[in-house]
Amino acid sequence: MVNWGYAIALLPIYVFIWLPISHILFGAAKNPADARYRTLNSSLIASNDPLPCISHSYYTFILSQEPLIIYIENFLSSQESDHLLQISEDKFAPSTVSTGPETSIKRDIRLSEVALIDRDEIVRCIEHRARAFQGWRPELHIERLRTQRYGVGGHYGDHYDWSGASREADRVSTFMVYVKADCDGGGTKFPRIKMPFVGNNTRWCEFLECGKQEGGIGTGEDWGVTFKPIGGNAIFWENLRSDGSGYEETIHAALPVVSGTKVGLNIWSWGPARRK
Numbered sequence: 001m002v003n004w005g006y007a008i009a010l011l012p013i014y015v016f017i018w019l020p021i022s023h024i025l026f027g028a029a030k031n032p033a034d035a036r037y038r039t040l041n042s043s044l045i046a047s048n049d050p051l052p053c054i055s056h057s058y059y060t061f062i063l064s065q066e067p068l069i070i071y072i073e074n075f076l077s078s079q080e081s082d083h084l085l086q087i088s089e090d091k092f093a094p095s096t097v098s099t100g101p102e103t104s105i106k107r108d109i110r111l112s113e114v115a116l117i118d119r120d121e122i123v124r125c126i127e128h129r130a131r132a133f134q135g136w137r138p139e140l141h142i143e144r145l146r147t148q149r150y151g152v153g154g155h156y157g158d159h160y161d162w163s164g165a166s167r168e169a170d171r172v173s174t175f176m177v178y179v180k181a182d183c184d185g186g187g188t189k190f191p192r193i194k195m196p197f198v199g200n201n202t203r204w205c206e207f208l209e210c211g212k213q214e215g216g217i218g219t220g221e222d223w224g225v226t227f228k229p230i231g232g233n234a235i236f237w238e239n240l241r242s243d244g245s246g247y248e249e250t251i252h253a254a255l256p257v258v259s260g261t262k263v264g265l266n267i268w269s270w271g272p273a274r275r276k
């Protein structure tokens with residue numbers, strides 16, 4: 001027989017003490033994705049914490065549907081960009097490239113500096129914005145954010161952001177955000193993406209180099225898209241097809257900075273790579 005008086009007296013202990021503790025102890029383990037990604041990279045983040053973030057004021061323009069590439073105007077406010085520059089300043093270190101298990105500095109392939117930034121409230125609101133943009137997919141985790149600074153001659157040769165090395169998880173999407181763009185050169189080039197129609201009443205030539213492109217891959221003149229570095233704006237793209245394989249069309253490069261400084265922000269989302 002249930003002693004209801006006893007049960008009601010224990011209810012607050014269950015609700016206010018046991019539930020929060022069990023959530024901390026066992027909550028993450030209930031989500032198999034959490035356990036899986038933790039073993040891959042301890043700096044992956046999927047925060048649903050309620051945050052006092054200001055609402056975004058960006059505009060979006062679809063450049064390509066397959067792979068999905070979306071240009072985002074005003075992804076960062078100027079205050080957010082200034083803040084990112086300030087918290088990165090004492091953290092910049094030479095960029096490395098990874099070939100298989102090996103990581104080394106190769107200035108002919110990649111010449112820049114990278115800062116792994118702390119997750120203060122402004123940074124967490126940027127992570128939050130990136131997750132919201134992608135529909136809060138529960139299996140998707142954001143890699144700890146990094147800024148990347150290029151001086152004169154700084155560049156990053158053709159590469160993919162996905163690796164294809166694991167069947168479990170990969171970088172499913174990229175936000176390449178321009179934090180500071182006081183430079184000539186330094187565009188982000190996708191040689192296997194076709195130029196969109198740039199008629200008189202479109203805005204594409206504000207964001208893309210509209211002159212003749214050198215070195216595009218494919219036939220015809222309209223292959224190869226170069227994004228101009230414009231502070232606060234971002235390029236978002238999906239790296240993986242729905243079957244988990246990587247899009248070869250997402251190959252891209254940071255063209256050399258000719259004068260001035262460019263700072264970018266990498267936001268990479270990790271998710272399942274290949275269906276079993």
Ligand SMILES: O=C(O)CCC(=O)C(=O)O
Pocket residue numbers: 148156161176186187188189252253254255264266
């Ligand atoms: O800086 C750029 O324009 C591109 C950077 C990039 O592709 C990367 O860091 O993976």
Ligand SMILES: [Fe+2]
Pocket residue numbers: 159160161252
């Ligand atoms: Fe990249």
